[in-house]
Amino acid sequence: EPEVTQTPSHQVTQMGQEVILRCVPISNHLYFYWYRQILGQKVEFLVSFYNNEISEKSEIFDDQFSVERPDGSNFTLKIRSTKLEDSAMYFCASNAEGDRYEQYFGPGTRLTVT
Amino acid sequence: GESVGLHLPTLSVQEGDNSIINCAYSNSASDYFIWYKQESGKGPQFIIDIRSNMDKRQGQRVTVLLNKTVKHLSLQIAATQPGDSAVYFCAEIGAGGYNKLIFGAGTRLAVHP
Structure with missing residues (x-):
């Protein structure tokens, strides 16, 4: 069964640093x-x-x-200068055109800002 | 404003019993509601949905009831199993037409053998 994937599963960063969270939505x-x-x-x-x-x-x-879809498969979330309060689980989700309300969620990336 | 909330933060049930998880919403213009299940360490998983022109919808072991008069939504799980232990969120599709999900606070369901 197709699924949304996310990387990394856990990201630790220092306050003020930039992070990019990556997602591969379901292909269609x-x-x-x-x-x-x-x-x-x-x-x-x-x-x-x-x-x-x-x-x-x-x-x-x-x-x-900011968000970006740099190619046909990836979808990224960038946080330019992280703050302590950005610490959270970040979930990517996607849905198909003909199934607009059923969003499929990825497993999440746990972001820890220290 | 838009808001979705839950009555009970934790629900403990015996295996085999039926579970009922409740949710209240405040936006009378909401026309689509979804229940999600979230297991520990995982993303939300779609369970069942209901449109505002319905008052009941059944799935496999689950039933969602919608009472628009009092803006109340419930999820009934029949013959609850240990694998049903999770946090359950109700969500509504927000205004704007771009499928923004507005989640409630969540109810933790604990199933005891």
């Missing part, structure tokens, strides 16, 4: 998303991406965040 999917989950809290929407552009973003997704 057209809608891509990033969500985050701070430990013990609910999952929060960050950004949605369709047709090579951001379609919606949350207040969390400020100028320090």
Whole structure:
């Protein structure tokens, strides 16, 4: 069964450093998303991406965040200058055109900012 | 504003019993709701969905009920098994048409043998 994959599974970085979280969505999917989950809290929407552009973003997704689909398979989330409060699980998700509401989530990347 | 919340943070049940997990939402314009299951160390996994023009939908061992009058959503799991132990989130599709999921706070289901 196809699945969303994410790398790395765990990233430790120092405050102020740049990080790139990587995702490979399911191959025929057209809608891509990033969500985050701070430990013990609910999952929060960050950004949605369709047709090579951001379609919606949350207040969390400020100028320090960016997304990119550099090729036909990868979808990345970059945080330019990490803060302690960026520590969280980051989930990538995707869905197909004909199945717009069933988003498939990856296993997540745990980001720890020290 | 848009918000989805849960009544109980933890639910403990005996194996074989039925479980009911509840959720309240505040946006009366929401027209699509989804239940996700999240096991420890994993991403949310789609369980079942329901549109606002329905009041009940059944899947395999799961039933979702929607009461639009009181803006309440529930997930019923029949014959709960140890493998059902997880955190369950309700979510709604937010306004804007781009499939932004708005998650509730989550309920932890603990199944005891």
